[in-house]
Amino acid sequence: MSGYTGKILFVDLTQEKIVERDTVKYMEFLGGRGIATKIIYEFGSDTLVFMTGPLTGFISSGSRMDVVSFRNMLVGSNVGGEFPTFLKFAGYDGIVLIGRSEKPAILQIDDDGVSLESVEDLWGKDAFETIDLLTHGQRDIKVAAIGRGGEKGIKTAGIMFSHRNLASRGGLGAIMGSKNLKAIVVHTTNGLEPYNPPELMKVITDIQRSITKSGEFMRFKDWHVNFVPTILKLKMPYFGDYERTWEEAEEAAMNAKEFFEKHTSKRASCFSCPLRCWAIVNYEGEYPINLCQGTFPAITFTLKVKDPELAWKIYLKMQKEGLDIMSTVAVIAYASHLGKVKLGSEEILDFIDKIVNRVGEGDIFAEGIKKAEEHFGVPAVYVKGGMESWSSDIRPFVGSALISTVADSEGVNRALYGFPEFYYYIKKEQAEKMARMFVGEKNAAYPWDYSDAKVKFAVMWENMHIIADSLGVCVIALLTTPLELWCRAYYAITGNRITPSDLIHYAEKIRTLERVVNIEYGGVKDEISPRLFKGEVGLDREKLERMKKKYYELRGWNENGIPMSETLERYDLR
Amino acid sequence: MRYIGDIMPYLIVHEDKCVGCHTCEMVCSLSHEGVINLNLSRIHVVGYKGEKFPIMCLQCEDAPCELVCPMEAIYKEGDIRYVDGEKCIRCKMCSLVCPIGGVIYDAINHKMLRCDLCGGDPQCAKYCPMEAIEVVEEVPERRKKGVRVLYGEED
Numbered sequence: 001m002s003g004y005t006g007k008i009l010f011v012d013l014t015q016e017k018i019v020e021r022d023t024v025k026y027m028e029f030l031g032g033r034g035i036a037t038k039i040i041y042e043f044g045s046d047t048l049v050f051m052t053g054p055l056t057g058f059i060s061s062g063s064r065m066d067v068v069s070f071r072n073m074l075v076g077s078n079v080g081g082e083f084p085t086f087l088k089f090a091g092y093d094g095i096v097l098i099g100r101s102e103k104p105a106i107l108q109i110d111d112d113g114v115s116l117e118s119v120e121d122l123w124g125k126d127a128f129e130t131i132d133l134l135t136h137g138q139r140d141i142k143v144a145a146i147g148r149g150g151e152k153g154i155k156t157a158g159i160m161f162s163h164r165n166l167a168s169r170g171g172l173g174a175i176m177g178s179k180n181l182k183a184i185v186v187h188t189t190n191g192l193e194p195y196n197p198p199e200l201m202k203v204i205t206d207i208q209r210s211i212t213k214s215g216e217f218m219r220f221k222d223w224h225v226n227f228v229p230t231i232l233k234l235k236m237p238y239f240g241d242y243e244r245t246w247e248e249a250e251e252a253a254m255n256a257k258e259f260f261e262k263h264t265s266k267r268a269s270c271f272s273c274p275l276r277c278w279a280i281v282n283y284e285g286e287y288p289i290n291l292c293q294g295t296f297p298a299i300t301f302t303l304k305v306k307d308p309e310l311a312w313k314i315y316l317k318m319q320k321e322g323l324d325i326m327s328t329v330a331v332i333a334y335a336s337h338l339g340k341v342k343l344g345s346e347e348i349l350d351f352i353d354k355i356v357n358r359v360g361e362g363d364i365f366a367e368g369i370k371k372a373e374e375h376f377g378v379p380a381v382y383v384k385g386g387m388e389s390w391s392s393d394i395r396p397f398v399g400s401a402l403i404s405t406v407a408d409s410e411g412v413n414r415a416l417y418g419f420p421e422f423y424y425y426i427k428k429e430q431a432e433k434m435a436r437m438f439v440g441e442k443n444a445a446y447p448w449d450y451s452d453a454k455v456k457f458a459v460m461w462e463n464m465h466i467i468a469d470s471l472g473v474c475v476i477a478l479l480t481t482p483l484e485l486w487c488r489a490y491y492a493i494t495g496n497r498i499t500p501s502d503l504i505h506y507a508e509k510i511r512t513l514e515r516v517v518n519i520e521y522g523g524v525k526d527e528i529s530p531r532l533f534k535g536e537v538g539l540d541r542e543k544l545e546r547m548k549k550k551y552y553e554l555r556g557w558n559e560n561g562i563p564m565s566e567t568l569e570r571y572d573l574r
Numbered sequence: 575m576r577y578i579g580d581i582m583p584y585l586i587v588h589e590d591k592c593v594g595c596h597t598c599e600m601v602c603s604l605s606h607e608g609v610i611n612l613n614l615s616r617i618h619v620v621g622y623k624g625e626k627f628p629i630m631c632l633q634c635e636d637a638p639c640e641l642v643c644p645m646e647a648i649y650k651e652g653d654i655r656y657v658d659g660e661k662c663i664r665c666k667m668c669s670l671v672c673p674i675g676g677v678i679y680d681a682i683n684h685k686m687l688r689c690d691l692c693g694g695d696p697q698c699a700k701y702c703p704m705e706a707i708e709v710v711e712e713v714p715e716r717r718k719k720g721v722r723v724l725y726g727e728e729d
Contacts, residue, residue, distance in 0.1 A: 057610060058610060060597065060703075082596075089611070089612075135622075137622050138622070139619075139620070139621070139622050140612070140613075189611075189613045189681070190611065190613075191603065191609045191610050191611020191612070191613070191614065192609060192610045192611070193608070193609045193610075194604075194608075194609075194610070197604050197605075197608040197609075200604065201601065201604060201605060201697075204597075204601065204701065205701070208597075208701065208703055211703075212703055265625060266590070266592075266593075266625050267593045268593050268594050268626075269593040269594060269595035270595070271595060271596050272595055272596060272597050272600055273595050274593075274595065274597070274703030274704070276593040276595075276704070280625060
């Protein structure tokens with residue numbers, strides 16, 4: 001069947017054995033996140049899966065891949081750029097890594113075959129150096145690599161994809177590092193064949209039109225200079241848990257705006273995507289670096305860095321070491337609360353070195369915020385499974401708190417990107433309109449709303465993410481465009497008909513499978529740190545518990561969050 | 575063949591607008607070959623990391639590809655140059671002399687590929703979401719001498 005390449009690469013690093021398996025067997029889980037979760041269920045928790053979707057490489061904004069693994073619970077991240085498309089060009093729907101290589105190795109995929117190569121000289125190099133050395137400046141070689149953070153098993157380390165995209169959340173880099181795999185290199189001259197090329201051209205026209213007419217497309221037009229001040233207005237919990245306000249925030253935001261006005265040379269997109277959500281920043285002889293507009297504000301506000309040049313240095317440092325900025329920032333903010341590092345100062349750079357090299361107490365912080373809390377005994381903010389919370393805190397946003405409590409594979413990023421409660425304070429009408437449209441209740445958009453409607457809203461939003469992550473489409477784009485159009489794309493690409501309600505069925509099935517995997521291998525409770533219920537901005541524990549129960553009910557799980565047998569039957573998960 | 579009025583369109587690239595999404599390459603290979611393969615695209619997005627922009631055949635006057643071809647396989651129809659597959663011996667001299675990589679060799683189907691302006695309706699320009707590729711009727715003077723400018727023979 002077109003759309004899927006039909007082959008998944010299984011690499012047993014311990015035995016240095018590489019085999020191909022048919023994708024067909026897994027197609028009932030759609031692709032990406034769905035298939036990856038199924039593979040982890042089948043092959044156990046010592047598995048790191050990179051999985052594209054049927055739309056990856058074929059359609060506008062369809063250059064995504066899901067990276068999923070298992071720590072104490074499922075961890076996953078969705079990543080774009082060009083690697084996912086090129087992996088499919090090379091003939092593989094995904095890569096499954098099992099076991100551990102004896103010596104540092106890279107996985108080399110090219111038109112002549114697949115091999116594991118020993119690369120001890122690359123071990124110890126940062127992510128950018130590694131990618132430069134492996135690509136030799138060639139545009140058609142794509143690399144996924146870990147930095148020193150991943151090598152040293154830093155729990156906030158991610159996987160870097162060709163100078164830009166990071167599969168950041170959940171410590172996926174540490175997992176790749178524990179397998180002694182430094183990088184995956186894809187080099188191919190091949191391509192992909194859709195089922196119906198002329199029809200696909202038509203669908204691309206329609207999807208492009210839909211995306212470029214959207215508010216997201218308009219917003220990203222000058223987002224690269226406006227994002228820091230805008231995020232300030234959203235009243236997001238960027239100042240972290242320990243000091244909830246920062247007098248100099250406004251000034252810092254304006255400094256950042258000025259900095260990016262001056263140093264942004266261009267805009268950039270992932271493969272086939274019109275959204276151009278990246279900005280290319282040229283600053284002080286460093287080669288152009290892509291700016292992620294979601295994470296930079298965390299450095300500015302949570303770490304209280306008024307000087308954008310310093311913020312940029314911190315940003316670069318974390319990128320090079322291959323660290324997830326959101327989580328690492330949360331760890332540093334906690335460390336500063338303990339008096340270990342001074343926020344807003346150059347000390348932060350040294351502190352990152354301490355974490356990455358596990359020097360002194362850096363060794364404790366390298367294990368993540370929950371472990372640090374256990375060591376120091378001072379309460380910290382974290383979400384389910386002990387993961388650092390996205391943007392350091394979740395409190396003013398109840399939907400976000402709910403999802404962070406129940407999510408089986410990372411909370412906010414994988415369920416609630418663009419959830420209307422986030423922009424309630426700057427675009428109330430729009431947020432309420434969305435809530436009315438989805439659940440017929442405008443209050444569901446209100447950040448402090450604990451109603452059943454909010455739960456329903458969050459469930460639906462989570463479904464959209466699962467659909468996007470499984471089809472191989474960027475969720476930002478998916479949300480701008482009706483599901484019918486993505487179904488048309490699916491048909492033009494694969495030759496198989498699919499309907500929006502089929503997609504939702506897939507999403508519900510995959511979500512329940514995630515829960516099954518976590519019960520089977522993890523048993524992590526649906527809880528967030530007690531600190532989030534304290535203080536004047538504390539969450540209401542009882543109300544949140546009630547929301548949890550409602551969430552379980554909507555998912556067809558029992559009151560303890562365990563999928564009921566009829567639910568498992570409905571989704572063929574028995 | 576579809577012309578704009580009576581004039582054959584030309585393509586102009588606004589490299590500052592390009593976001594490097596490769597959509598032009600995607601639709602070029604899709605519309606010509608029915609597949610998505612950057613190596614079968616007649617337009618190429620160049621640039622390694624950071625800034626990128628597309629290049630394609632400039633349809634130059636005094637085109638070196640045409641001059642160098644030992645088989646005289648490159649011919650003009652209207653204002654567009656094509657390769658006569660019967661005459662072409664795949665020596666790739668055209669590809670070698672073109673300073674911008676406007677002619678490429680398709681190793682799968684063993685033929686030379688070059689921009690044919692989609693017969694007057696260039697798909698790359700149509701699908702570029704940033705309007706970085708523009709279809710113009712009037713060919714700029716410098717553009718006509720494209721290759722000479724690139725070789726430094728003209729300023």
